[in-house]
Amino acid sequence: xxxxxxxxxxxxxxxxxxxxxxxxxxxxxxxxxxxxxxxxxxxxxxxxxxxxxxxxxxxxxxxxxxxxxxxxxxxxxxxxxxxxxxxxxxxxxxxxxxxxxxxxxxxxxxxxxxxxxxxxxxxxxxxxxxxxxxxxxxxxxxxxxxxxxxxxxxxxxxxxxxxxxxxxxxxxxxxxxxxxxxxxxxxxxxxxxxxxxxxxxxxxxxxxxxxxxxxxxxxxxxxxxxxxxxxxxxxxxxxxxxxxxxxxxxxx
Amino acid sequence: xxxxxxxxxxxxxxxxxxxxxxxxxxxxxxxxxxxxxxxxxxxxxxxxxxxxxxxxxxxxxxxxxxxxxxxxxxxxxxxxxxxxxxxxxxxxxxxxxxxxxxxxxxxxxxxxxxxxxxxxxxxxxxxxxxxxxxxxxxxxxxxxxxxxxxxxxxxxxxxxxxxxxxxxxxxxxxxxxxxxxxxxxxxxxxxxxxxxxxxxxxxxxxxxxxxxxxxxxxxxxx
Numbered sequence: 191x192x193x194x195x196x197x198x199x200x201x202x203x204x205x206x207x208x209x210x211x212x213x214x215x216x217x218x219x220x221x222x223x224x225x226x227x228x229x230x231x232x233x234x235x236x237x238x239x240x241x242x243x244x245x246x247x248x249x250x251x252x253x254x255x256x257x258x259x260x261x262x263x264x265x266x267x268x269x270x271x272x273x274x275x276x277x278x279x280x281x282x283x284x285x286x287x288x289x290x291x292x293x294x295x296x297x298x299x300x301x302x303x304x305x306x307x308x309x310x311x312x313x314x315x316x317x318x319x320x321x322x323x324x325x326x327x328x329x330x331x332x333x334x335x336x337x338x339x340x341x342x343x344x345x346x347x348x349x350x351x352x353x354x355x356x357x358x359x360x361x362x363x364x365x366x367x368x369x370x371x372x373x374x375x376x377x378x379x380x381x382x383x384x385x386x387x388x389x390x391x392x393x394x395x396x397x398x399x400x401x402x403x404x405x406x407x408x409x410x411x412x413x414x415x416x417x418x419x420x421x422x423x424x425x426x427x428x429x430x431x432x433x434x435x436x437x438x439x440x441x442x
Numbered sequence: 443x444x445x446x447x448x449x450x451x452x453x454x455x456x457x458x459x460x461x462x463x464x465x466x467x468x469x470x471x472x473x474x475x476x477x478x479x480x481x482x483x484x485x486x487x488x489x490x491x492x493x494x495x496x497x498x499x500x501x502x503x504x505x506x507x508x509x510x511x512x513x514x515x516x517x518x519x520x521x522x523x524x525x526x527x528x529x530x531x532x533x534x535x536x537x538x539x540x541x542x543x544x545x546x547x548x549x550x551x552x553x554x555x556x557x558x559x560x561x562x563x564x565x566x567x568x569x570x571x572x573x574x575x576x577x578x579x580x581x582x583x584x585x586x587x588x589x590x591x592x593x594x595x596x597x598x599x600x601x602x603x604x605x606x607x608x609x610x611x612x613x614x615x616x617x618x619x620x621x622x623x624x625x626x627x628x629x630x631x632x633x634x635x636x637x638x639x640x641x642x643x644x645x646x647x648x649x650x651x652x653x654x655x656x657x658x659x660x661x662x663x664x
Contacts, residue, residue, distance in 0.1 A: 240565055269573065277571025287566035291584050300580060301570035353570060 191216045191388050192237060192357060197246035199232060206232050207243070208412040214357075217386045221399040221420075224409035225435055230392045233409065234359050237390065238279040239272055250275060251356065277305055280350030284362040286342040288334040288349070294321065295330040298349045306353070320348040324378050340371030344378055351382075358382065360391040396439060400424055408432045449629045450636045459633075462619030463640050469536055469615060470605045470644075474598055476541025481548025486578075488553055499549070506546035512607050515539040519611040536608040536615075544601045551593045555586035588659045595652035599645045606641075616640060 192214040199207040206229045214220050222230045235241040237248060239256040245264070248255050255275040258267045266272075289297050298320060299313035308316070321327045324344040334342055343363055350358060360379065364372045376398050383389055383402050393399065399406055399420055406423040408416040408431075416429040427433050450456055487499035506514070519535040522528040530538070559582050567577030609618035620637045624630050 238569055240569060273568075273571050273573050276569060279569070281566075281569035283562060283566065283569075285560075285562055287560070287562040289563065289566070289581050289585075291588075301567075301572055304576055304580065305571050349570070 191218070191251060192390070193247075193249045193252075194233075194237070195247040195249075197233070197236060197243050197248060199229075199236060199241060199243045206412050207236070209246075210409075210412075210414050212407065212414065212417075214388060214390060216388055218404050219383045219387075219389045219391065219402055220405050220407060221403035222390065222392045222407045222409060223394070223396070223399060223423075223435075223439075224415075228409040229412040230409045231361050234361050234390060234392050237357075237359055238276050238281055240281075242266065250279065273305075277301070277353050278356050280353060280355035280358040282343065282346050282350055282358065282360045282363045284365050286334070286339070286346045286366070288342055288346055290334050293331050293333055294326065294337070294345050297334070297345060298352050301349075302352055316352055317348070320351055321345075323351075323381075324348045325374075338371060339367045340374045343367065343375045347375075347378055347382075357388045357390065360389065360393065362392055362394065364393065364395055394439070396424070396436075408435070410435070445631060446629075447632050447636070449627060449632050452627075455623055455633075458619045458623060459616065459636065459640065462614060462616035463644075465613065466602070466605050466615040466617075466641075467644060469533065469540065469608060469613065470598075470602045472537045473540035473544060473601060473605070476537060477544035477548050477597075477601065480542060480545025481552050484545060484549035485552030485556070488549065489556070503546045503549055506543050511539065511543045511604055512610065514543055515607060515611050532608075532611050532613045535611055536605075536613045539611075540601060540605060540608070543604070544597060547597050547600075548594065551590050551597065552586070554593075555589040556582055558589055559585050588656070591652055591656050591659070595649055598648050598652075602645055602648065603641065 192212070194210055194212045196209045196211055197207050198205070198209060210229075210233060212220075212233075222233065224230050232241055236243050236256075237250075239248070243257055247257065253275065254267070256267060256272065257264050259265070289300070292300065295314060295317045298317035299308075299310065302308045302313040302316060303310060318327060318330060321330055324347060326341055326344055326348070329337060329341060329345070334345070337345065347363075363379070364375050367375065372395065376395060379389070379391070379398070380402055391398075391403070403420050405417060406420050407414060408423065408427075408429070410431050416423065416427060416432045423432065424436065427436065450459070484499045484502050487495050488503065490496045490499070515535065518530060518539045519532060522530060522535075563581050563585070564574075564577055567581045568574070572580070605615060606617035608615050609621060612618070616637055620633050624633050627633075
C-alpha cells in the first residue's frame with residue numbers, strides 16, 4: 191500500500207531522514223514511536239508530501255508521489271498530480287487544524303464540494319453519516335471553537351475520512367489533548383483499525399500501540415532503528431536504544 | 443475681521459462644498475476598490491515562489507510607497523500629458539493615482555494578515571487534496587480578511603484624507619471647492635473648519651462601518 195524506499199530529507203544542512211525504508215501492507219496499522227526530534231513526524235508528513243524529500247522514492251499503491259524520475263534525474267511531480275495523490279491520503283494533525291470560520295459540517299464538506307464536485311446535499315448527507323460515526327452528529331452546526339479538544343479531533347478524523355482515503359496518517363493525534371479526552375479519540379481510531387483501514391500513526395500512547403498496532407517502528411536520529419510486533423518491541427527489543435527509550439517512556 | 447460661520451451658507455457656498463464632498467466621496471470610493479484589488483494582487487504576488495512575480499511586486503511596493511503621492515499625481519496628470527502625450531482626465535488620473543499609492547500599503551496589510559494565519563490551515567487544506575489557490579481562497583483569505591479590517595480602516599481613512607491632494611491636479615473635490623471659495627471671500631478659518639468637519643464626518647462613518655464589519659465577522663466565526 192505504502193512503500194518508502196531509502197528516503198532522505200534535509201532541512202538545510204540538517205539531515206532529518208537518513209535512508210528510511212518502510213512498507214505498509216493494506217489494512218495494516220503501523221505505529222511509529224521514538225524520542226522527540228527523531229524524525230517520526232517528518233517521515234509521516236513525507237508520505238503525503240507535505241514535506242519534500244531530496245532523495246529516495248515514495249509510492250502509494252504502486253504510484254509514486256512527489257519526487258519522480260524525469261529524463262533520469264529526480265524532479266518534483268506537477269502540483270496537480272500531487273494534489274490528486276493527497277486526496278487519497280487522509281491526515282490528522284496534532285493541532286486539529288479545523289477551519290475556524292466554518293461550522294463542523296462545512297469543514298467536512300469543503301473538500302467534497304471543491305474536489306469531488308459533490309452537490310451540497312449529497313456532501314451534507316456524507317458529512318452527517320461520518321459525524322454519526324464519530325458520535326458528534328449533534329455538533330454538525332457548531333463552530334470548532336465551541337468544541338472540546340477531543341471533539342475537534344474527532345471532527346478532524348471525520349473530515350479526513352470524507353475523502354474516502356486509502357490510507358490514514360495520524361500525527362500525534364492525542365498530544366494536544368487533556369488526559370481525560372484522549373480516550374474518545376483513541377476509541378474512534380481503534381474502530382477505524384477494526385474496519386481494516388490502513389493506518390500510520392505517530393504517537394506517544396504506548397497503550398494504543400500495544401493494543402492496536404500490527405507493527406511498531408522505532409525511529410532515532412532520523413533512522414529506522416527497529417521494527418517488529420508490539421510484543422517484540424515492548425517486551426523483548428533487540429536495540430539497546432529502543433530499550434532505553436522505552437524505559438524512559440514507560441517508567442511514568 | 444469678526445468670525446462668522448454663517449459665511450458657509452452665504453450665496454452658493456454650501457452647495458459648492460456639498461458638490462465637492464460628493465466628488466471626494468466618489469473618487470475615494472473608486473480609489474478604494476482599485477486599491478483593494480491592487481493590494482490583493484501585489485500582496486499575494488510578493489509571497490509567490492516565482493522570483494519574477496515576487497520581484498515585480500516588491501518593486502511596485504518600493505516605488506509607490508517610497509515616493510510622495512503628490513509627486514505621483516503630478517507625474518500622472520501633467521507629466522504623462524506633456525512628456526508622453528498620454529492625456530488622462532483629472533478624475534481618471536486622480537483615481538489611478540490614489541488607488542495605486544494606497545494599493546501599495548494595502549498589499550502589506552494583505553501579506554501580513556495572510557502570514558499571520560497558522561501554517562497548519564494551509565497544510566490541512568492541502569492534505570485534503572485542495573490546491574494552494576483553492577485553500578488560499580476558501581480557507582486562508584476568509585480568516586485573513588478579519589485580521590485585515592483594523593489596518594484597512596486606517597488605510598481607507600488615510601485615503602480619504604489624501605484625496606484632498608487631488609485639488610492640485612484640478613479635480614473639483616472638496617478641498618478645491620473650498621480653495622475657490624476662500625480666494626474670493628478670504629474667510630479661511632470658517633471655510634476650512636467647515637471642510638475639516640466634513641472630512642471628519644466621512645472618516646467617522648468609515649470607522650463605524652469597519653467596526654460593524656468586524657463585529658459581524660467575529661460573531662459568525664464563533
